[in-house]
Amino acid sequence: MKTNVGSIDRLIRLLLASALFYLGLFPYSGTGLGIGLVVAGGVLLVTGLVGFCGLYSLLGIQTSQPNEQL
Template identity: 90%
Template sequence: MKTNVGSIDRLIRLLLASALFYLGLFHYSGSALGIGLVVAGGVLMVTALVGFCGLYRLLGIQTSQTNEQL
């Protein structure tokens, strides 16, 4: 699986994921919104750590640099 998420994009995803986790676990805990925020944060965390986003692939977006672009 080729990576399609760049380093700046990964950093933004990690920061956003931590904010969503915080909101979901502390401010909206026990509600459907809180569960949704935690799930969304988990998806962002996984895509940031793996470096691959399925939605980016479907849309043809690539924020990582490859050898062809250099």
């Protein structure tokens, strides 16, 4: 699996994931919106840590530079 998410994109995903986790676990805890926010945060967290986004792959988007790929 090639990396298709660049370093700046990964940082943004991780920051956004932490914000969504906070919102889903504290202000909207126990609601459908809270569960949705936690799930969305989880997806962003995984794609940010792994460096691969399946949607980017389907759409042919690549934000990583050739020297960033593993």
